[in-house]
Amino acid sequence: MTDLQLGESGTICCLQDPEMALKLLEMGCIPGTMVRLNSRAPLGCPITLVVGDMADYTLSLRVSEAATILLK
Amino acid sequence: MAGGPLLSGRAGAGVSAVQLETAALRQPGPLTRIALVGNPNSGKSSLFNQLTGLNQKVGNFPGVTVDRKTGISQLTAQHRAEIVDLPGTYSLYPKSLDEKVITDLFYDKASPQYPGFVVVTVDASNLRRNLLLFTQLADMGLPTVLALNMMDVAEQHGVQIDIAALQQELGVPIIPMNARKGVGITALKIVMAQMLDAPSVSFYEPEEALLPMIRQIRYYFNLHNDYLALHYAHQYRHISLLSAEDRAYVQELTEQYGFEPTARQAQETIARYGRINEILLNCVSVTRTERNEPYSNKLDKVLTHKVWGYLIFFGVLFLMFQAVFAWASYPMELIDEGVAWINSLIQTNFDGPLVNLLTEGVLAGLGGVLIFIPQIALLFAFIAVLEETGYMARVTFMMDRIMRRFGLNGKSIVPLISGVACAVPAIMSARTIENRKDRLITIFVTPLMSCSARIPVYTVLIGLVVPDESVLGVFNLRGFALMGLYLLGFFAAILSAWAMKLLLKTTERSYFIMEFPVYRWPRWKNVGITIVEKVKAFVFQAGKVILAISILLWVLASYGPGSAMEQAGKRATTEARRQGLTPAELDSRVASEKLEASYAGHFGHLIEPAIRPLGFDWKIGISLLTSFAAREVFVGTMSTIYSVGQDADQLTVQQKLAAEKDSNGQPFFTPARAFSLLVFYVFAMQCMSTLAATYRETKGWKWPLLQLLYMTGLAYVSSLLVYQVMK
Numbered sequence: 001m002t003d004l005q006l007g008e009s010g011t012i013c014c015l016q017d018p019e020m021a022l023k024l025l026e027m028g029c030i031p032g033t034m035v036r037l038n039s040r041a042p043l044g045c046p047i048t049l050v051v052g053d054m055a056d057y058t059l060s061l062r063v064s065e066a067a068t069i070l071l072k
Numbered sequence: 073m074a075g076g077p078l079l080s081g082r083a084g085a086g087v088s089a090v091q092l093e094t095a096a097l098r099q100p101g102p103l104t105r106i107a108l109v110g111n112p113n114s115g116k117s118s119l120f121n122q123l124t125g126l127n128q129k130v131g132n133f134p135g136v137t138v139d140r141k142t143g144i145s146q147l148t149a150q151h152r153a154e155i156v157d158l159p160g161t162y163s164l165y166p167k168s169l170d171e172k173v174i175t176d177l178f179y180d181k182a183s184p185q186y187p188g189f190v191v192v193t194v195d196a197s198n199l200r201r202n203l204l205l206f207t208q209l210a211d212m213g214l215p216t217v218l219a220l221n222m223m224d225v226a227e228q229h230g231v232q233i234d235i236a237a238l239q240q241e242l243g244v245p246i247i248p249m250n251a252r253k254g255v256g257i258t259a260l261k262i263v264m265a266q267m268l269d270a271p272s273v274s275f276y277e278p279e280e281a282l283l284p285m286i287r288q289i290r291y292y293f294n295l296h297n298d299y300l301a302l303h304y305a306h307q308y309r310h311i312s313l314l315s316a317e318d319r320a321y322v323q324e325l326t327e328q329y330g331f332e333p334t335a336r337q338a339q340e341t342i343a344r345y346g347r348i349n350e351i352l353l354n355c356v357s358v359t360r361t362e363r364n365e366p367y368s369n370k371l372d373k374v375l376t377h378k379v380w381g382y383l384i385f386f387g388v389l390f391l392m393f394q395a396v397f398a399w400a401s402y403p404m405e406l407i408d409e410g411v412a413w414i415n416s417l418i419q420t421n422f423d424g425p426l427v428n429l430l431t432e433g434v435l436a437g438l439g440g441v442l443i444f445i446p447q448i449a450l451l452f453a454f455i456a457v458l459e460e461t462g463y464m465a466r467v468t469f470m471m472d473r474i475m476r477r478f479g480l481n482g483k484s485i486v487p488l489i490s491g492v493a494c495a496v497p498a499i500m501s502a503r504t505i506e507n508r509k510d511r512l513i514t515i516f517v518t519p520l521m522s523c524s525a526r527i528p529v530y531t532v533l534i535g536l537v538v539p540d541e542s543v544l545g546v547f548n549l550r551g552f553a554l555m556g557l558y559l560l561g562f563f564a565a566i567l568s569a570w571a572m573k574l575l576l577k578t579t580e581r582s583y584f585i586m587e588f589p590v591y592r593w594p595r596w597k598n599v600g601i602t603i604v605e606k607v608k609a610f611v612f613q614a615g616k617v618i619l620a621i622s623i624l625l626w627v628l629a630s631y632g633p634g635s636a637m638e639q640a641g642k643r644a645t646t647e648a649r650r651q652g653l654t655p656a657e658l659d660s661r662v663a664s665e666k667l668e669a670s671y672a673g674h675f676g677h678l679i680e681p682a683i684r685p686l687g688f689d690w691k692i693g694i695s696l697l698t699s700f701a702a703r704e705v706f707v708g709t710m711s712t713i714y715s716v717g718q719d720a721d722q723l724t725v726q727q728k729l730a731a732e733k734d735s736n737g738q739p740f741f742t743p744a745r746a747f748s749l750l751v752f753y754v755f756a757m758q759c760m761s762t763l764a765a766t767y768r769e770t771k772g773w774k775w776p777l778l779q780l781l782y783m784t785g786l787a788y789v790s791s792l793l794v795y796q797v798m799k
Binding site for chain 2: 018019020021022023024025026027028030031039041042043044045046048052054056057058059060061062065
């Protein structure tokens with residue numbers, strides 16, 4: 001996830017940290033969902049992700065949290 | 073004539089029967105209790121405000137420090153209901169203590185708080201994620217209504233929802249609405265007034281393998297369905313109503329069946345999303361392929377830009393600071409003058425000991441509470457607009473990296489900066505920080521920021537010992553000293569936050585992840601309700617403490633042991649007559665002698681040994697005590713107390729202090745003493761209003777007391793160092 005360039009998208013493959021995964025799943029980051037790296041804060045962290053095939057909504061999260069999301 | 077009484081008697085009976093009937097219509101038994109649940113940003117508070125208006129009450133959930141907002145809603149002419157507004161959440165598995173109040177409410181069917189039914193607010197433009205919580209609630213077996221909110225946004229995005237089909241699939245009534253504009257409220261109220269059955273559709277069946285365990289839990293606790301029993305297996309450690317034996321029983325069962333809560337929960341969430349996708353496939357069509365937020369994205373390019381973003385943010389802060397600092401001063405003066413006017417009105421028209429208690433104790437204390445209202449109202453008007461528009465999420469986004477280093481959070485910046493005006497509204501504004509540890513640290517360190525009440529103290533003392541010279545031809549030395557004091561407070565706050573980050577342990581895992589809302593126009597009704605709610609919370613909760621301490625301080629300053637004060641007054645009067653002083657000089661002389669003989673004066677003498685190493689004497693001791701009402705009182709007290717032995721009353725406070733001599737005839741206020749006192753005022757917790765605000769926000773005396781001890785201890789040690797080094 002953290003390897004994406006701004007504007008690039010990927011499909012969620014799996015979530016590493018089990019506890020963090022519960023939170024991410026509830027917020028709609030289900031394996032198979034498309035995510036796009038939308039923007040980075042001026043200091044590089046946090047970042048915003050656009051979630052969903054239809055670009056349903058935007059999440060903001062810290063880089064450490066995003067790092068638990070693995071992409072296909 | 074004889075039939076008169078009979079007739080009237082019959083007529084009377086008729087009237088009372090009619091009255092009884094209408095009374096019965098108006099009061100159809102106990103109020104229905106309705107819980108309002110939904111994702112954050114699903115328009116839940118707008119809906120709550122629409123349903124209840126200003127008919128809201130803020131209380132506590134039992135045992136936790138989460139506000140419990142309830143309101144009465146007139147659903148139909150005959151039917152009223154009590155609405156409970158629950159914290160926004162994404163699921164029924166709580167991730168924070170705040171969210172735990174939701175499950176506590178739904179787990180205990182026997183509780184009188186158990187809701188009759190639930191209104192779930194759902195963002196129609198974002199159905200998939202919002203329906204997760206709904207399916208969990210429906211499986212809990214609670215009668216549920218779906219408030220399909222933000223229909224206008226969904227339409228803009230080209231999302232078309234077949235309401236009839238969705239209603240069929242979900243098995244509950246669905247009301248399409250736009251809560252911000254009030255569309256659909258009447259329809260929702262009519263449905264809310266009906267008696268509803270539990271939903272007939274189930275969205276998730278626990279796996280076969282888990283059923284033996286689930287059934288055992290279900291029958292042991294006599295629960296009404298399997299899904300609730302499954303929740304017991306997940307949450308038994310955190311369910312407030314379970315006893316130690318109950319927990320041990322569930323724990324044994326989960327171990328026996330090898331139940332893995334994290335994996336099960338993840339599996340359940342994925343299964344639910346699968347089911348929701350199936351449902352949406354049949355009921356929702358999207359006409360536009362790529363959703364675009366052209367305005368939000370363009371605005372974000374500027375508002376979170378690495379240069380413009382920060383500049384604009386500081387501009388917003390500056391405006392907010394101006395409002396709280398400068399604009400609020402006009403209504404504050406009005407309140408001040410108004411209270412003084414009422415005071416003088418009472419004092420000129422009435423006489424007696426109770427009049428003094430009323431004017432100098434109660435009314436002065438009441439004035440001390442009311443004076444904060446303009447600042448609180450203005451600050452929260454700003455904060456509400458920032459929250460409503462979605463800008464606050466951007467502020468958090470930009471500041472998080474910097475603030476996190478010090479154990480704070482992106483959102484801590486607003487309380488910290490507002491603390492420069494006044495710590496009371498600043499502490500209340502820490503409410504926007506969801507993470508409890510971050511919120512607590514922010515509340516704890518905010519009073520270290522130099523507030524406006526310290527300014528009079530700073531200017532008097534700086535004027536006393538810092539020469540009015542310029543450095544490099546432009547900068548004024550006194551200006552430098554003042555800035556130094558502000559920076560001292562700021563660094564103390566940041567470093568204390570960092571130390572607390574290391575010391576405070578928390579079992580609650582902290583997540584930053586949040587939804588990044590699109591920009592919206594603020595709803596002025598929501599802004600207005602926020603202001604009213606914050607002002608009410610302050611006046612009725614913090615205000616009580618402030619009033620009580622004001623009266624206590626008044627008693628301490630007005631009464632002394634035995635007849636000491638009376639004698640001091642007489643002594644001052646005869647002495648003054650002998651010296652031939654004017655009436656004004658006489659009054660000030662009497663006042664200062666009386667203050668010395670009062671309990672407050674005794675307190676000053678009592679603590680003198682403790683504060684002597686800091687360079688302070690008993691006179692400063694009294695001022696420290698009276699500063700507790702408000703720091704600016706320091707100047708007034710010093711003015712009164714240093715009148716002792718002075719020849720003229722015309723001198724300014726500064727001149728009085730400058731004229732004070734120590735036992736060797738040298739000026740008492742040396743730079744060492746003045747700086748020691750300044751540093752003391754930078755750090756010391758001397759504001760009962762702030763303590764009352766901390767008490768209200770943390771819902772207990774532990775944190776305000778720790779704050780008092782820590783800040784005053786820090787002040788003592790720092791002043792000691794300053795005085796001993798500079799002496």
